Amino acid sequence: MTGSPVVPRQPLAADILTLTKPRIISLLLVTTVMPMYAAGSPSISLVLIVMLGGYLMAGGANAVNMYFDRDIDGVMVRTRTRPIPSGRMAPQAVMAFGIASATAATFLLGRFVNPLSAALALGGFYTYVFVYTRWLKRSTPQNIVLGGAAGAFPPLVGWAAVTNTVDLKSVLLFLIVFYWTPPHFWALALNKQVDYGNAGVPMAPNAWGTRETIDQVLWYSFLLVALTLLPVCFGMFGLPYLGAALFLGGWFIRDAWRVWRQRDTGEWSAPAWKLYKFSLLYLALIFAAMAVDRHV
């Protein structure tokens, strides 16, 4: 059954807010702002401008994503109440909003922060819309591995807003988010296999099978935690961060291990949900630890 669901009407403002995927953006903003404090001592006004620009750019990318994915959004239970598939907004209006939002973000960041942060934010927009949504999402089970780069741009933007550079430190923060994405997203995809299968999206659990996906969740978790310790080696962060990274990383691997342990019993659903939820908290806390470390 793929007909439009019955969704109560809501104010246009609420629909526009839905287009931006505010819950996802809240985490992106954490990974934007915390690197700003890890890089230096930004003014409150700079932080607020970067947050507004980051929200508009990510919100615009999410709206354009909804435009391109409107055919499969109507098929998936998780997304069928979105403004386009439920018939509350015209696709062209959503596309126009997305482009306008990204344009405003580019102006805001370029004019009031610096051109580099604007270019990086725009790079994240294009990576999400064209590399992930248009190219990889429907063509390969590795879609969220390389496509995860889109969600890894915010630390580069935050860092560049303060330092006006892209250096090894900011690239390392980029890679931490990049390698966090597979275990995070596959933990969700494990529990959404029917949805993705109906929509014909080749997520790893559907294409590779549950067993290989769970294996990779664990291997990527080890890789991620190792990567989070690397900044300590060359003095980017100190003992407070090291302690937090070890504690949070140990927790992450423990949750991934609990999923892996159930890969042959079929009882992985609940542990996978738990890992998914913890991974959200993990990313926020590990980035918060970076900021705290530089200011204690």
Added chain:
Amino acid sequence: MATPLAEILFITIAAVIAVSQWLILRSTARGMQHKAAQSADGVQRGSAGRALEWTYAIVPAIALVFLLGCAWRAMHPTAVEVEGVAPSTGIES
């Protein structure tokens, strides 16, 4: 300069990353076999699709090798970099 403790940590991290990446590539190969076995036309479109899938898998691994190389260099700056002349990585050690 890097302390012995930092060097031990770096080597441990590099080892964990190398083993994890190898396991990821091995699992990807198995996943591709699983996918081909399930797909009715898997045999016909095999080689080009497999090459592309391998490219997707290997690119992040190459990025990690570069990252580890840059991190090692940041831990062991040359004499010129120690004197503060154009440290290309922007790392203070």
